[in-house]
Amino acid sequence: MMAKIQHNQPLYEQLMWRIKAQVATSVLKVGDKLPSVREMALIEGLNPNTVAKAYKALEGQQVIETVAGKGTFVRQVDTVVDEKAINELRNDFNNMMIEAKRLQVTPEQLHQWIDEFYLEGQQ
Amino acid sequence: MMAKIQHNQPLYEQLMWRIKAQVATSVLKVGDKLPSVREMALIEGLNPNTVAKAYKALEGQQVIETVAGKGTFVRQVDTVVDEKAINELRNDFNNMMIEAKRLQVTPEQLHQWIDEFYLEGQQ
């Protein structure tokens, strides 16, 4: 009966980010099997429907793929450039910089954040 | 009766971003008066309540200030460092880079986006 949204973001989106972060940092590699919908629900303390919603959305983003009756697996990175998604990213990025400027975060700091991220992801 | 949310973002938040962008690019300067709630509602094609919601949220973010009976004005930039907001920004920034990596946007491209933004804002 509960339905708490923390950090102003839906639970299924928060799960999506956790999974995407694991893929980006190679904690999850291509071909790796994800926990089943019901298993992940127990792990994360969520409803299986909520996990299924996250899985389906991630499949739509080409992050994972599902094989009928087998499970869900990390998908090979798509080689096709997604112009629409990149445009949305650019727009979000602009909003982020408006916010950064307001909070008096310097561009040098932003540069550093980028470098730190790509350094940690290299290992 | 309508209630269309475009771009998967509430109308009042979209308005907030437009105003914040105008402040960041100095289209709106400190002390400038914003259109009244009812006037802005006509301009943007929104309900006065929706505009009021955006104004109130922006006041909470110290972007604007309201003077009783007079109107709303662009506020002086706060000198206090908002650690909490910066931490949230950092988190959003990380998610953004996860997305960028997935879309095969290079860190060099991200660096360029930053420089372009701060260059345009200088004028």
Add this chain to the structure above:
DNA sequence: TACGTGTACTATGATACACAGTACACTTTA
């Protein structure tokens, strides 16, 4: 006084979120 300002209400309809429960087609395993 009259007007414009932000604000605070109540109410309605639409939508999204998260949950509970059931069911089905599929694959693998025993």
Add this chain to the structure above:
DNA sequence: TAAAGTGTACTGTGTATCATAGTACACGTA
């Protein structure tokens, strides 16, 4: 073959948010 585990698709419930409409009030200004 039978059983168990997979994703998926439903229906339904409760909650919250969003956007609208309409009314009202205290305040400042002309």
